[in-house]
Amino acid sequence: MSEEILINVTPPETRVAVIENGVLQELIIERSCKIGLVGNIYKGQVCRVLPGMQAAFVDIGLARSGFLHLSDLCSKELEKKGSANIEHYLHEGQHIIVQVFKDPLGTKGARLTTDISIPSRFQVYMPYSNTTGISQRIECAEERVRLKNCLEQFRQEHDCGGFITRTAAECVEDSVLIADMEFLLKLWESIRTKIATAAPKQFIHKDLPLSVRTLRDLYRDGIERIRIDSKETYLRLIEFAEVFVPDIVPVIEHYTGECPVFDIYSVEDEIEKALARKVKLKSGGHLVFDQTESMTTVDVNTGGYVGGRNLEETIFKTNLEAAQAIARQLRLRNLGGIIIIDFIDMKSAEHRGQVLQALERHLEKDRAKTKISEVSALGLIEMTRKRTRESLEHIMCEPCCACGGRGVLKTAESVCLEIFREIIREVRQYKVQQILVLASTEVAEMLLDEKADMLAELEAFLDVQIKFRSESGYNQEQYDVVLL
Numbered sequence: 001m002s003e004e005i006l007i008n009v010t011p012p013e014t015r016v017a018v019i020e021n022g023v024l025q026e027l028i029i030e031r032s033c034k035i036g037l038v039g040n041i042y043k044g045q046v047c048r049v050l051p052g053m054q055a056a057f058v059d060i061g062l063a064r065s066g067f068l069h070l071s072d073l074c075s076k077e078l079e080k081k082g083s084a085n086i087e088h089y090l091h092e093g094q095h096i097i098v099q100v101f102k103d104p105l106g107t108k109g110a111r112l113t114t115d116i117s118i119p120s121r122f123q124v125y126m127p128y129s130n131t132t133g134i135s136q137r138i139e140c141a142e143e144r145v146r147l148k149n150c151l152e153q154f155r156q157e158h159d160c161g162g163f164i165t166r167t168a169a170e171c172v173e174d175s176v177l178i179a180d181m182e183f184l185l186k187l188w189e190s191i192r193t194k195i196a197t198a199a200p201k202q203f204i205h206k207d208l209p210l211s212v213r214t215l216r217d218l219y220r221d222g223i224e225r226i227r228i229d230s231k232e233t234y235l236r237l238i239e240f241a242e243v244f245v246p247d248i249v250p251v252i253e254h255y256t257g258e259c260p261v262f263d264i265y266s267v268e269d270e271i272e273k274a275l276a277r278k279v280k281l282k283s284g285g286h287l288v289f290d291q292t293e294s295m296t297t298v299d300v301n302t303g304g305y306v307g308g309r310n311l312e313e314t315i316f317k318t319n320l321e322a323a324q325a326i327a328r329q330l331r332l333r334n335l336g337g338i339i340i341i342d343f344i345d346m347k348s349a350e351h352r353g354q355v356l357q358a359l360e361r362h363l364e365k366d367r368a369k370t371k372i373s374e375v376s377a378l379g380l381i382e383m384t385r386k387r388t389r390e391s392l393e394h395i396m397c398e399p400c401c402a403c404g405g406r407g408v409l410k411t412a413e414s415v416c417l418e419i420f421r422e423i424i425r426e427v428r429q430y431k432v433q434q435i436l437v438l439a440s441t442e443v444a445e446m447l448l449d450e451k452a453d454m455l456a457e458l459e460a461f462l463d464v465q466i467k468f469r470s471e472s473g474y475n476q477e478q479y480d481v482v483l484l
Contacts, residue, residue: 003223006261007211009230014210017267018218024270025365026331029395030210036389037062037100037110039119039207041191043198044112046094054086057109058098061201064109068098072113074128095200103389106293118184118191119207121216121245122169122177125184129162137167150174154181168220183244212240217367219248227255227264274332274392277407281325285318289329291393295338298326302344312351315344319355327362336368336387345379356381402475409476412442416451419443420458422481427462434465434484443479444470 006017011032018026030036042060049056057065070086081088090096102111118125132151134144147165154177155163163184169177194204207213211233219226226248228234234254241249255261262268273279279287281303288299300322302314326341341359346352352375359381363370369386376382399405410418423435439447447455447468459466471478 005214005218005223005226006255006264006267007214007226007228007230007233008260008262009211009228009233014233015262016210016214016218017262017265019265019267022265023328024265024267024332025328026367027267027271027274027334027392028210028214029392031395036103036210038103038388040100040203041116041205042066042098042100043195043200043202043204044096044098045200046090046092046096049086049090049092051085051087054084056086056090058096058112059201060098060100060110060112061203062104062110064104064107066098066100066110066112067108068112068114072101072111072115074114074116076128076130077114097195097204102387105387105390106394117164118187119166119216120180120184122166122172122180123184124164124166125161125181125188126164127161127188131162133162133164135165135167135169138165138170140170143170146174147177150177151181154178158185160185180244211237215241215245215248215252219245219251223251226252227261228252229255229261270332271392271396274329275396279325279329281318281321283318283321285322287322287325287329289333289335291333291335291391295340296335298329298339298341300326300341300343312347315346316348316351316355319343319346319351320358323355323358324362327359327366330363330385331366331368333392334368334387334389335391336385339383339385341381341383343375343379343381352379402477412440412446412476413450415439415443415477415479416446419447419479419481420454422479423458423464423466424462426481426483427464430483432464432483434467436467436469436482436484437479438469438471438474438482439479440474440476441470441472442476444468 002021004019006019008015008017013029013031016028017024044058044060044066047057047059047065054070056068058068059065068090070084070089073089077089083089096114097116098112098114099116100110101113104110115129116127118127132148132155134147138144138147147169151163151165154160163181165177191205198204208216211228215226215237226237228237231254234252237252238249241252257264277289279289281287285303286301288301290297290299300319302318322343329335330339343355346355356372356375360372363372366385368388370383372381372383400407403409419437419439423437426432426435437444437447455466467484
């Protein structure tokens with residue numbers, strides 16, 4: 001498999017594209033006006049405790065207070081007190097050190113934790129924890145034992161907190177892992193120094209910028225090239241890599257081609273497709289994505305695909321193709337939370353099982369944690385995908401000013417009838433003789449054409465003169481009834 005990472009840097013934003021076999025699989029966007037908060041550490045002040053929710057709101061100096069649930073308190077503190085009551089841990093006005101683990105989404109504030117974690121290339125350091133862990137993606141039993149021993153020995157020698165070994169640490173020499181852990185301890189000491197002198201609601205520490213995090217989090221064995229179209233960012237990444245991950249320096253390239261770096265694999269076109277509601281499948285079928293506040297639904301349709309020897313085989317092949325496309329779209333669109341997938345109904349239990357296995361297999365590449373249920377009696381698959389940042393749609397789009405995000409507009413006829421009701425209401429209330437109606441071109445034309453007879457009857461019934469003026473700037477649902 002050919003894998004590549006493209007980094008496009010401009011003053012307003014940084015964009016990272018993960019390419020597999022020439023196809024865009026994942027896109028991360030960070031805009032300078034709205035940089036992500038995940039990983040940031042603050043000295044917060046508890047502003048409200050909610051016993052009924054076993055949670056608290058913490059003011060960290062942002063527009064909206066962060067949300068801290070009992071389950072996100074430091075594990076050491078939970079073990080020490082052993083209480084399931086948030087009031088035994090927090091009170092209003094209390095100063096606490098918190099870290100953002102989920103960016104603000106929509107109208108919700110950031111999700112917070114007091115279980116601080118500081119990531120590096122090979123490890124994650126948890127200063128308030130006593131445990132060690134190994135990434136589940138490292139499957140070799142002998143390698144897991146070696147890494148576990150390395151972590152435990154280091155912790156005993158330095159009397160420090162806990163560590164989690166990341167996937168990138170597999171087969172890495174102990175000396176490199178130890179150097180990585182020593183770096184994390186030094187970084188934590190510098191953070192502790194800032195904590196000691198920080199005022200309430202003050203920012204203390206932030207994670208690396210997106211371009212550098214790309215080297216730390218996204219690079220893995222098999223990635224052939226990392227292309228950056230900014231000379232300044234390229235030099236910064238080389239400097240970082242030479243110190244922390246020298247083995248990846250050869251794959252980092254400064255892209256100087258005349259063609260924009262994202263045009264190499266038609267990334268811009270793929271972004272436009274990822275913002276569309278409908279996704280076409282090669283077979284002729286298609287997917288329909290509907291993202292709501294509570295969940296995302298995915299509907300699978302055969303469309304124009306009529307291949308196969310019989311209907312069941314046609315449906316089975318369409319569902320298999322859809323499983324691969326859905327896994328890719330979830331990553332690309334960064335859809336999280338509850339996801340309901342409505343595959344085309346399959347009579348064969350074997351086919352249902354194979355489609356479910358195909359979906360699980362394609363989701364294995366996803367860095368976000370996913371959990372999938374069995375196929376329900378209604379043929380639906382329920383799954384969850386961990387959400388840590390805004391979806392692609394929420395970053396790049398806003399609700400339509402015409403429909404308010406509903407995705408539909410009232411018909412011109414519906415608006416005409418609504419205008420008639422409003423005219424009746426106004427005339428009966430104010431006893432006027434003349435009315436001016438301002439409406440969109442489509443509605444005004446219908447009122448003066450198809451609805452002319454109804455309009456004449458209304459004027460005679462109300463004994464009022466009704467005038468119309470077409471407003472090109474109005475959308476189909478907009479209108480104003482002006483009393484003259």
